[in-house]
Amino acid sequence: QVQLVESGGGLVQAGGSLRLSCAVSGRTFTYAMGWFRQAPGKEREFVAAISWSSGSTYYADSVKGRFTISKDNAKNTVYLQMNSLKSEDTAVYYCAAHVTRMIPTSSYAYNYWGQGTQVTVSS
Numbered sequence: 001q002v003q004l005v006e007s008g009g010g011l012v013q014a015g016g017s018l019r020l021s022c023a024v025s026g027r028t029f030t031y032a033m034g035w036f037r038q039a040p041g042k043e044r045e046f047v048a049a050i051s052w053s054s055g056s057t058y059y060a061d062s063v064k065g066r067f068t069i070s071k072d073n074a075k076n077t078v079y080l081q082m083n084s085l086k087s088e089d090t091a092v093y094y095c096a097a098h099v100t101r102m103i104p105t106s107s108y109a110y111n112y113w114g115q116g117t118q119v120t121v122s123s
Contacts, residue, residue: 002098004024004025005022006021007021008117009118012120014119014121016121018082018085019082020095020117022077022095025076032052032104033098034105035078035096037093037119039090046106048063050078058080059092086121094113096113
């Protein structure tokens with residue numbers, strides 16, 4: 001069984017930084033990890049994804065150059081470093097795991113989800 005636990009959310013001023021963490025139990029059953037976010041009244045959207053084995057990464061255009069996804073295989077943890085935060089980044093951020101050999105950007109392709117962590121950016 002795969003379990004995901006996010007941490008690191010909070011309140012930050014525009015232009016500031018936060019680092020989210022996602023601790024993964026049962027990592028050996030997963031191939032790729034993704035971060036998604038959902039703002040009030042909006043659909044859940046893709047933010048970034050990474051492969052455990054190759055380290056290949058993908059980003060949404062809205063966060064390219066500002067956010068960095070990384071992993072620590074020894075700690076079974078995935079991170080999302082968020083810099084130059086904007087008010088439009090305010091959302092609940094979710095960590096997700098995918099089990100086949102691909103790195104999807106659609107939320108429907110992910111098999112396991114964390115509980116989410118709130119990120120609020122004040123302008």
